[in-house]
Amino acid sequence: MPVVTFFGRRKKRVVVPRLRSRSDTPANVNRVDLGELAPGLLPYLGQVAYLQLTNFETLSRAIVDAPSTEAKEAVSRVAALALAKHHSLVTEIQRKGEDAGAVMEPYRSRIDAYARIILGNDWYETLVACYLTSGLLDDFAVRLAGGLPGDYPARMTALLSGDSGSDILVHQLRVAIEANPHLASRLAMWGRRLVGDTLLIARSSLVIPQGAKEDERLEPVFTELIASHTRRMDVLGLTA
């Protein structure tokens, strides 16, 4: 699994995410706090806003490439939700008296490079990428929000936890996989590949002091993020 490279020093530990029942994992209990590693408010808003815009762009590509008008229309709903989140985040930046373009700019080239990687080779891969990466990155951003000042933790959690249209993507993908079972293994492989680059882009937004201690701290967080990723793949009927 690509994630091992994050903790290359301890390769002996193999991350094996397991599906757990809902009752095993009460939300927000025993969650590792990432707050101390959170960037400042504006870098946070800039990165999360740009990631939402990037997700929207990937969805736009999926709209253009959609195999039917019905699929096009469905994905456009998801794109509208991503764009609305992006605009809400831009409004947050503007409330601080800052220019959103300038606040997002420092993260552009890195995130654009990531976006090219996750675009995939066809519509199905693009759609899987939208579903899996936005899920993981929104999860991560919610965790990170704990380190923000004032009422931002609650506001960011509400904003990012709002409907992202993932049920629409899941429906489109499940129909496609059922119609063409050969898709399943290819998309499963693709889903596994996505996690490495997505964790890297998540990690790059942290302010990590020098030293290996922080990796120890991060590891359980990443393990949880991977477990959620695995659940998302499971929803598609794909083996992570």
Added chain:
Amino acid sequence: MPVVTFFGRRKKRVVVPRLRSRSDTPANVNRVDLGELAPGLLPYLGQVAYLQLTNFETLSRAIVDAPSTEAKEAVSRVAALALAKHHSLVTEIQRKGEDAGAVMEPYRSRIDAYARIILGNDWYETLVACYLTSGLLDDFAVRLAGGLPGDYPARMTALLSGDSGSDILVHQLRVAIEANPHLASRLAMWGRRLVGDTLLIARSSLVIPQGAKEDERLEPVFTELIASHTRRMDVLGLTA
């Protein structure tokens, strides 16, 4: 001018649109009624909804290719407006108990082919295309709405006349043209080229009985559409 091909039988008449002052042309007065040539309600909604989706897709391309984060952000506002119009039209289709994908499908290949033509060679051409073609096609759809039943004429006019973000596009383009005056002649040429294909796609949505009489009827409508197109180019400082 490409438009002459529409009325090839009477090439001697050259359409020379002129800028007129606002007071010369009171809105909705002396307008040629297109209503009798309007398609049925569902074909109308299907075509207009798909054209809005296409406009959104072209704007998405402009977001991806934007030369700066500020431009990307600005164009995303316009894309959101186009998508909202599309979704409103889809809601209208659903209110009639129909599936939006199925209602839009018959127009897909023709409009997709058009969309490829107007994409242009770079960001500036794409943006000019969004501004000019959505202006012309919305104008046309408003005219056509007069032939719809019940309160649809008023509702469609309100929906299509809502903010389309053209001021944002105009601002982006004017700044670009001022920074690089060489753009002006290229974009002027491009704007002139767009009008032919855009009028063709508009015309293709009409239900025209056999015979030349309808062309005579259409000609003044197209002349007005071209005059508005010329005004839009004028706003950019481009010579039509």
